[in-house]
């Protein structure tokens with residue numbers, strides 16, 4: 001029986017190298033089974049709660065599809081279904097402790113507050129999976145790594161240029177922190193290129209660097225695309241803001257602070273990944289993005305529509321990696 005059974009996955013901070021390898025191995029196996037049409041109903045009769053406090057295309061659909069393929073089902077839970085929100089706030093512990101009596105696991109996309117995820121994990125006995133929060137997006141980091149390995153084999157020593165790109169409406173920094181942790185743990189290099197004020201969280205920087213010392217990976221922050229792109233095997237574009245800025249935006253129905261927006265607008269011309277930036281990397285570089293993308297803002301259509309772009313392969317791998325996470329944590333995989 002896997003020792004991941006019954007565990008939470010709040011972030012890449014929670015898992016070690018062997019556990020990451022196990023999840024990737026199971027993802028590969030389940031992907032192969034799906035491709036040859038062999039059923040893998042490892043979670044027959046099990047129920048996953050999918051709590052989504054903000055919109056989601058990939059995460060929500062891939063988790064729901066994953067549960068269907070595994071023989072279980074996902075129940076979509078948002079503020080229209082639960083006693084949460086301004087009108088009728090049930091104490092969070094009562095909501096979660098009740099769900100704990102019905103469900104076999106929860107995939108939770110958090111809005112403004114990471115604390116709500118930590119509290120939910122504390123109140124529930126069943127596994128709590130972080131489906132993106134302001135600090136981590138572990139499921140996306142798993143899909144990124146599986147895709148990188150499929151494209152280039154072993155990623156040890158490979159280099160990811162993780163590029164901040166300008167966009168009008170920004171997502172939180174979770175993937176930045178999670179992919180740095182993944183690089184530090186698994187021994188690939190990540191060079192985060194971002195303007196001042198958009199740095200990854202210092203605690204995650206520190207933790208990722210500490211893990212990199214053991215794995216042989218490298219984690220750095222640079223201030224220009226050229227330094228990050230040099231010798232890069234992958235360019236991964238993302239456009240994050242700090243947890244504080246993100247939280248303010250969520251609370252204000254995704255309307256960012258006008259002063260912050262005006263300052264950010266000054267970055268627009270410099271921080272867009274175009275073909276010139278792609279040409280700074282290795283000849284066979286591949287371009288990734290977690291999606292949703294603001295086309296022609298953070299990355300140009302020319303790059304996105306070129307044969308170097310692998311965004312849909314990454315999106316597909318959200319399904320296979322989440323199936324592995326669910327099968328291992330909810331106890332269907334032996």
Ligand code: CP
Nearest residue numbers: 056057058059290291
């Ligand atoms: N990448 C990602 O998490 O996409 P969604 O926000 O659409 O779920």
